[in-house]
Amino acid sequence: MILNNKVRTLFKFLNNSLEKIESIVAFLIFKLNGAKIGKNIIIRGIPYVWNKGYLEIGDNVVINAKYLANPIGGSGVLSLLVKKGARLIIDDGVGISNSAIVCWNNIYIGKNVKIGGNCQIYDTDFHSLHLNERLLTPEPGIKTLPIRIGDGAFIGANVIILKGVIIGNESVIGAGAVVTENIPDFEVWAGNPATFIKKLK
Numbered sequence: 001m002i003l004n005n006k007v008r009t010l011f012k013f014l015n016n017s018l019e020k021i022e023s024i025v026a027f028l029i030f031k032l033n034g035a036k037i038g039k040n041i042i043i044r045g046i047p048y049v050w051n052k053g054y055l056e057i058g059d060n061v062v063i064n065a066k067y068l069a070n071p072i073g074g075s076g077v078l079s080l081l082v083k084k085g086a087r088l089i090i091d092d093g094v095g096i097s098n099s100a101i102v103c104w105n106n107i108y109i110g111k112n113v114k115i116g117g118n119c120q121i122y123d124t125d126f127h128s129l130h131l132n133e134r135l136l137t138p139e140p141g142i143k144t145l146p147i148r149i150g151d152g153a154f155i156g157a158n159v160i161i162l163k164g165v166i167i168g169n170e171s172v173i174g175a176g177a178v179v180t181e182n183i184p185d186f187e188v189w190a191g192n193p194a195t196f197i198k199k200l201k
Helices: 002-032
Strands: 042-045 048-051 054-057 062-065 079-082 087-090 095-097 100-103 106-109 120-122 147-149 187-190 195-199
Touching: 002 042, 048 054, 054 079, 079 087, 087 100, 100 106
Parallel strands: 042 062, 048 079, 054 087, 062 095, 079 100, 087 106, 100 120, 106 147
Antiparallel strands: 187 195
16 A cells, blocks of 8 residues: 555656656747747647747647547647648637647637647648649649637537638537538537537527
8 A cells, every 4th residue: 555655656746747848848849830829828748830820829728739638539639730821829718639720821719719639620621622733743722711719619529620610609519520611609510511509598
């Protein structure tokens, strides 16, 4: 019993030390990528950040970027990719776990938005619809459209949000949904493709 307590104490000490090191490395990664960082940010784990445009993270944001920070399944890392000329803004009070955000145009995530594990938010198609264009380098004809997620929205685990979508304030997107069209304020949507479930107010 005494040995077990010592082992637990040692494990807790090592885990806390590792989390402090990871946090320092994560902040360095954001700074080296030219991100504008707010106050009171909590980062658990080491995210993948590739920023060639504008990346801003507001105050009181919580970022889970490793499996142990939110072990609900899916990816074990958070990745943020911002192309040259694009803008990604994650506003105050956002919480996000082990998800991927790819910004080639403009993505705005509003205040107090919660984004569950293993979500994907893409404002680009990545490739053209036409084979003759996909065979070219660089590839022409790739469509991008801005994404906006309103204040207080809740995005369930494994949700995919595609280009051009506006999600209204305080709306809820059910786990596993694929969002391809605009969602008004105060509504619940779910499914693939996401469809209206009910009003919240």
